[in-house]
Amino acid sequence: MAAPENYTKALQESQDVFHRFPLQLVHGIPLMEPIAQQWGPIENFQARPDDLLISTYPKAGVQQLANVPSPRVIKTHLPFQLVPKSFWENRCKVIYVARNAKDNVVSYYFFDQMNKTQPEPGPWELYVQKFMDGKLAWGSWYDHVCRYWAERANHCILYVFYEDMKEDPAREIRRVMDFLEVELPPQVLEKIVQQTSFQIMKENPMANYSSVPSTILDQTVSPFMRKGQVGDWKNHFTVAQSKVFDAHYQRRMQGTGLHFRTQL
Template identity: 60%
Template sequence: MNKTQPDPGTWDQYMEKFIKGEIAWGSWFDHVIGWWNAKHKHDILYVFYEDMKEDPKREIRKVMKFLGKNFSEEVLDTICHHTTFKAMKQNPMANYSTVPNFVLDQTLSPFMRKGEVADWMNHFTESQNKMFDEEYEKRMKGTDLKFRTNI
C-alpha cells in the first residue's frame, strides 16, 4: 500500500483514537455538536462539503445572503472559479504548501487530497464503517444535525 492509503490496521488505530477524541484537535463529535448548539446564540452558518460539490453557486449564494452581500453574476462566477477544489489545491494561500514540514508534513499526507465526496468508501473496511456508523448514531442522538456522506 502507498502512503496515502494506510493498511486497515492503521485505519483501525486511527478510528479508535478518533472515536475516543484522542486526536490532535480533540473530539470531532464534541466540536461539531458544540458549534451546532451555539447556532441559536450566535450567527453561525453551516456549509457542508457535499452541498458545495453538488451546487457551488447555490452554496455561495447562501454565504452571500448570510453576509448581507449581493454580487453580480460575473463576481459569483469568479468566486466559483477560485473556490473550486482544483484552484484551491494550486493556491499556496489555501493549500498550506508554505507551512514548514515540522508543522504540517505534507509528504505524509497532503492537506488537500482529492476533493472527492465519499472517498472514505475507498479506505474504510465494512467493519470500520459499521463501527463509525454506530458511534455516529450514539453520539449524534438528540441533535437535528444530519451529515450526508455522498451525493
C-alpha cells in the same frame, strides 16, 4: 482570539529541531502544545463587532491579529466552548463548516501523517478509535459539530455543510452572501465559484501550503489538499470498521437533529 493557525511560522523562526508535539488539555480539550502554552492571550483575545469568524473541525498569532485593520476574517478550529467570549459578547458573525465524520477522519489521518508537528497518528484502525473517543487534537468531532449546530439559536452562526458546497457551490456562496448582507454581480459570483474550486485551490500556493518546509509539512507523504471528495471514506474503511463506526455514530448523534451525507 481563535487558535493560532500560523503557529508554524513561529516554529519556522525557531532554532529548535522540529518534532511532533504532544497534546495538552485546555479546559478538558486536547490541543497542540504550542497552542496550549499560549492559551492565556488566546482566551483573552478581544474581538471586534465586525470580525468574521470561520470555524471548522480540522480537515474542515494573537499579537499579529490585534494589529490587523477591520474587518478581520479569523479562522479557527476551536470548539465552541473555547472560542474567546468576546466573539459572543460582540455578536460577531460566525460561519461554521462541517464535513461528514467518515470523510473527515480519513482526511485528518492523512494530514496527521504529513504534518510533522502533530502527534504520531499510528495505524489507521487505532486512529479511527481515537477519533471516536475524541482523543485527537481539537477534541471530539461529535461535540464540535453538534455544539455549533445547537448554538445557532443563540448566536449569529451560519452552518454550512461541506457536502452542500461540493454539490452546488454557487448556492452555498449565495447563502454566505445573504448571511453577510452583501450583494455581488453574477460575474463576480461566477469567478468566486471558479477560484474556490478544489482543483484551483490545490494548485494555488496561497492555499496548498507548498511554501511550508517539508520538515513541517511533508507533502511527499500526502498533499495538504489531498482529494476533497465526498465518499472517499469507502476506500479506507473495511466493512467491519464501517459497521462499528456507524453504530457508534448513531449513538452519539441521536437526538441532535443534525444530519450529514456521506455520498453525493
